[in-house]
Amino acid sequence: MSEYIVEMRHITKYFPGITANDDVSIAIRKGEVYALLGENGAGKSTLMSMLFGMYEPDRGEILIDGRPVVFHSSNDAAALSIGMVHQHFTLVENYTVAENIVLGKEPVKRRFGLLPWVDMAQANQEINALSQKYGLAVNATDRIEDLPVSARQRVEILKMLYRRAEIMIFDEPTAVLTPQEIEALLKIIEDLRSDGKTIILITHKIREIKQTADRCAILRAGRLIDVRNVAETSIQEMADLMVGRRVSLETHKSPSSFGDTVLCVEHLTVKNEQRFDVVRDVSFSIRAGEIFAIAGVSGNGQTEIADAIAGLMNAAAGTIRLNGSDITRASIRERASSGVAYVPEDRQKTGVVLDFTLQENLSLRKYHRPPFSEHGVIHRDQVRKYAQTLIERYDIRSGQGPDTCVRSMSGGNQQKAIVGREIEEAAALIIFVQPTRGLDIGAIEHVQAHILKERDRGAAILLISLELDEIMALADTIGVIYRGELQTIAPADGMTANEVGRYMMGVKEA
Numbered sequence: 290m291s292e293y294i295v296e297m298r299h300i301t302k303y304f305p306g307i308t309a310n311d312d313v314s315i316a317i318r319k320g321e322v323y324a325l326l327g328e329n330g331a332g333k334s335t336l337m338s339m340l341f342g343m344y345e346p347d348r349g350e351i352l353i354d355g356r357p358v359v360f361h362s363s364n365d366a367a368a369l370s371i372g373m374v375h376q377h378f379t380l381v382e383n384y385t386v387a388e389n390i391v392l393g394k395e396p397v398k399r400r401f402g403l404l405p406w407v408d409m410a411q412a413n414q415e416i417n418a419l420s421q422k423y424g425l426a427v428n429a430t431d432r433i434e435d436l437p438v439s440a441r442q443r444v445e446i447l448k449m450l451y452r453r454a455e456i457m458i459f460d461e462p463t464a465v466l467t468p469q470e471i472e473a474l475l476k477i478i479e480d481l482r483s484d485g486k487t488i489i490l491i492t493h494k495i496r497e498i499k500q501t502a503d504r505c506a507i508l509r510a511g512r513l514i515d516v517r518n519v520a521e522t523s524i525q526e527m528a529d530l531m532v533g534r535r536v537s538l539e540t541h542k543s544p545s546s547f548g549d550t551v552l553c554v555e556h557l558t559v560k561n562e563q564r565f566d567v568v569r570d571v572s573f574s575i576r577a578g579e580i581f582a583i584a585g586v587s588g589n590g591q592t593e594i595a596d597a598i599a600g601l602m603n604a605a606a607g608t609i610r611l612n613g614s615d616i617t618r619a620s621i622r623e624r625a626s627s628g629v630a631y632v633p634e635d636r637q638k639t640g641v642v643l644d645f646t647l648q649e650n651l652s653l654r655k656y657h658r659p660p661f662s663e664h665g666v667i668h669r670d671q672v673r674k675y676a677q678t679l680i681e682r683y684d685i686r687s688g689q690g691p692d693t694c695v696r697s698m699s700g701g702n703q704q705k706a707i708v709g710r711e712i713e714e715a716a717a718l719i720i721f722v723q724p725t726r727g728l729d730i731g732a733i734e735h736v737q738a739h740i741l742k743e744r745d746r747g748a749a750i751l752l753i754s755l756e757l758d759e760i761m762a763l764a765d766t767i768g769v770i771y772r773g774e775l776q777t778i779a780p781a782d783g784m785t786a787n788e789v790g791r792y793m794m795g796v797k798e799a
């Protein structure tokens with residue numbers, strides 16, 4: 290027996306134009322929780338996809354139990370007891386839990402020695418037994434479409450258990466969960482470890498690593514930076530190793546000082562294309578100098594509230610007032626010119642024009658006004674100068690500066706460009722939907738500081754985020770949305786993350 294159940298030696302993997310893994314070597318002991326920490330794009334998923342047989346390394350070798358292996362597919366990896374829960378689940382919506390689990394690996398009985406058929410009764414039984422043993426709280430006969438995200442994730446865990454996985458890879462499992470669900474998952478992971486399973490936990494959340502992992506490998510830009518014993522390493526050290534410089538983990542928020550009401554939303558109802566009420570009778574207001582954050586699990590109506598205020602969706606009922614004037618029926622452009630800036634969730638669809646250059650995108654809201662244009666003539670030098678200022682101020686990185694085609698920029702830098710452009714409007718109301726999604730820690734720090742600066746300037750800010758940490762760090766007031774309804778509105782310093790989490794799950798008495 291080898292000391293290590295998994296060894297990856299000198300692994301290099303290229304994708305067109307990028308080295309996703311550069312000579313990475315890791316060795317994992319049986320029965321440990323081994324974390325892979327790194328920012329977006331560091332190469333974590335790529336490394337583990339090779340261990341799960343989805344890609345083959347360009348260089349290097351993989352050993353399981355001390356023996357070299359070559360995987361051509363994830364079936365090869367599964368045959369050696371390796372399982373993986375992906376970032377995006379791979380379940381079939383209208384199948385039951387058990388049908389999903391046995392797909393591709395049915396317990397077969399031979400009928401008259403001819404046709405194989407699936408013994409679903411036996412599968413159901415076995416799956417329910419596993420579910421009970423590990424406290425997974427799912428039923429074999431439940432339909433996937435009826436299950437919330439957290440339960441679907443537990444189905445993926447069941448699938449690994451059913452297939453006798455001993456090495457379990459979790460790719461960013463907590464990204465989609467509420468605080469309570471995260472606690473429950475970490476508990477499950479601990480139980481799996483006590484049962485002798487080897488766990489690989491991919492995450493960029495250091496606190497979870499501190500809580501559950503034995504060791505932690507830190508990846509940056511495709512390279513292995515260090516492997517640490519978690520008990521002997523502080524959160525700050527891990528953050529610094531991950532980013533490659535000293536990072537500040539705290540947001541510095543000055544005491545609030547609210548002015549007059551800027552945005553007033555009353556009894557807002559919004560319908561989706563199927564005429565279903567996605568926002569129901571929502572009322573709230575935001576004062577100058579206030580960050581009003583809406584917390585909630587994805588898909589509970591929060592983005593539709595933002596779209597309705599910015600004018601991208603219609604209000605089916607209710608009123609929206611900005612500085613006292615009714616803008617419920619105003620056009621997008623009218624709202625923009627009366628003081629609404631918007632950083633939307635879908636930046637590629639509504640945030641930027643992909644085939645325009647960076648400088649065109651940055652001046653999108655200004656080019657028709659002096660000093661950028663006069664008498665219908667655009668002053669190119671002004672546009673360029675302005676773009677250069679924003680590129681510096683918001684640390685927007687791109688191949689050819691102002692002339693870069695936005696399509697070729699990374700998602701994170703596109704996001705920084707939109708954030709910069711909207712902030713520069715000095716609007717009365719700024720709506721930020723998921724402003725830091727997909728950004729690395731350094732960039733998150735930067736964008737959050739800008740949001741606080743705008744609040745201190747006296748802007749009213751509507752912040753919609755799925756990251757509860759971000760809401761707790763920035764909000765003055767928190768509204769929690771569940772199934773289109775605001776469950777509660779309260780000052781941020783009067784609520785804990787756990788209380789917010791309970792409202793997010795629709796539990797009213799926190």
Ligand SMILES: Nc1ncnc2c1ncn2[C@@H]1O[C@H](COP(=O)(O)OP(=O)(O)O)[C@@H](O)[C@H]1O
Pocket residue numbers: 304305307308309327328329330331332333334335336
């Ligand atoms: N299938 C692919 N084709 C091309 N590039 C890819 C592919 N998968 C990942 N990459 C690139 O490889 C790098 C590492 O990505 P990934 O392993 O997903 O990082 P992480 O999981 O740490 O966020 C990134 O620059 C990413 O854009």
Ligand SMILES: [Mg+2]
Pocket residue numbers: 333334335460
């Ligand atoms: Mg990944």
